[in-house]
Amino acid sequence: MDDTNALFMQPAFAKAVQFIWREAELLDRKDYRAWLELWSSDGFYVVPIDPAATDFATTLNYVYDDRHMRALRVQRLSSGYSPSVTDAARTVRTVSRFTISSDSADTVDVRSAQVVVAYKRGVATLFAADVEHRINLSDGEPRIEQKVVRLIDSTDALSAIGFLL
Template identity: 70%
Template sequence: MMDDRNALFSHQTFARAIEFIWREAELLDRRDYREWLELWDPAGYYVVPIDPNTTDYAATLNYAYDNQDMREKRVQRMTSGYSASASDAARTVRTVSRFTLASDSADMVEVKSSQIVIAYKRGVSTIFAADLTHKISMASGEPRLVEKVIRLIDSTEALSAIGFLL
């Protein structure tokens, strides 16, 4: 009987995590960056590594390695109207799928998935594809992002037009 309860808990936690990830994607597509910030645990990290195999983000070069302060500054730049990324921001549509439960416990769940982002700006559509890893804390009762790692499939190439959050 205990195994059934654990399996049910795990399934419910996984389902909540997927809904949370879809909500995050929706907020980003709507450019609701202020509400997106509310999804984060204060100690969390938003990471877009260049090296597709790195796990030591602090010791390697990244497109983004944002703690709470850097996430807030990035959102401020994007919403201020003074930067190119704010005044001429791309419209985006995200599809997040291929969810895999990497690990879970009573307090933390790790979900791997894939993401396709279509960004439209000045008559041009650009595709960004990535493998994602979300570490989501369930400790407070409300899911909170502890870490989001976006591994772009072309991260080692010269990238342009990333004037939005992935």
């Protein structure tokens, strides 16, 4: 058995990976209200500009959302009033290359690779990223405590990233 198979034999890791796949599906279906329910109340969603950033509160980010800001983002994406929403891209996410970076009784940190294909007005755009999820498993239902999406081209000029990564 290789290391990947051994990881999936660990219940916490397997549960976290299934949870991450569920999150990707919810985002592709634009079920943003259900996506909000995946989060712990004090969780942060971060898309940093600097690929080496670790102190997200003191650096410039594309996204640095706490609970309130996530709710506002979902409201904007769901309202139909924003120009970027009325003609929103259709997306398909592939999440793979899962590794565990830390594991405790209550929390698991999982790193993965994500490719998002966004299709809008006859054009497909790729977004590739290294993603870090910190998932709390203590209450029986997994909850995201932190999600960091490190786009591989984060220091370039980016457009059309109004949807959730």
